[in-house]
Amino acid sequence: MCPHQPHCPTSDGPDRDAARTVASHPEQGWSLLCNGVVVFEDTGELLPDGAVVAPHRPTDAGVGAVA
Template sequence: MCLHTPPCPSADSPDGAGAKVVGRDSGVGAAWLCNGVLLFEDTGALLPDGRIVAPHSALAAPNATRSLC
């Protein structure tokens, strides 16, 4: 559950990758977001319910790639 103000976008919203990073694993190139999303450097993601989001252009997710640098 997000405690940020304003709240982070939900995992299944179009801007879900814009949630705040709460943890990182640089060994696998991933970040855990406040909304439960596991976001990978290649812009792919694993949603909290187990659905997979295929990698897409870094230009489509500027916050996601910036947060992992």
């Protein structure tokens, strides 16, 4: 599916977000990656098989911690 060298990560791999962007629509809040994954600005994803990945934001680990 991917014509790039090296090939982009597959849509079912843990690094799927590292695939190249082939269409970007920031005004609508989404981008299409080479592997068929649609990523949204809230970090949610729509996989090619129709599965949904909920937004995955960084945790607030360490915020307010006393050193």
